[in-house]
Amino acid sequence: MKLCKKCHKSGGKLAASHTQSEWDDYFEDHGKLLKKVHEGDAAAMKKLESKKFEKNLKHMRQFFHKYASDSGNVPACN
Numbered sequence: 001m002k003l004c005k006k007c008h009k010s011g012g013k014l015a016a017s018h019t020q021s022e023w024d025d026y027f028e029d030h031g032k033l034l035k036k037v038h039e040g041d042a043a044a045m046k047k048l049e050s051k052k053f054e055k056n057l058k059h060m061r062q063f064f065h066k067y068a069s070d071s072g073n074v075p076a077c078n
């Protein structure tokens with residue numbers, strides 16, 4: 001989550017700003033859509049194209065899915 005937190009502050013809040021199916025779309029195909037929304041931001045792209053992002057993709061997808069707006073879960077700590 002460190003990868004996103006720097007700019008988006010709380011991972012939990014970010015997660016809750018989208019539904020589960022939206023997150024599925026964002027992380028599909030190695031985060032293709034996620035990269036698309038960050039296209040204009042060089043600093044973000046650097047992170048999204050790093051090995052670290054690729055490595056953590058699955059975990060992040062699970063996290064955002066778990067705390068999506070329609071999940072009913074609220075992160076205990078962010």
Ligand code: HEC
Pocket residue numbers: 003004005006007008014017026034037038041043044045047060
């Ligand atoms: C270097 C800064 C930076 C990093 C790192 C970053 N983002 Fe973003 N993100 C932005 C900016 C800037 C926008 C564009 C905001 C807009 O246009 O509304 C954005 C937009 C988004 C959007 C679409 C708009 C919204 O708020 O729903 C999503 C979803 C998103 N980011 C998720 C993520 C996720 C998940 C990560 C971590 C893998 C991440 N971002 C990492 C800066 C960053």
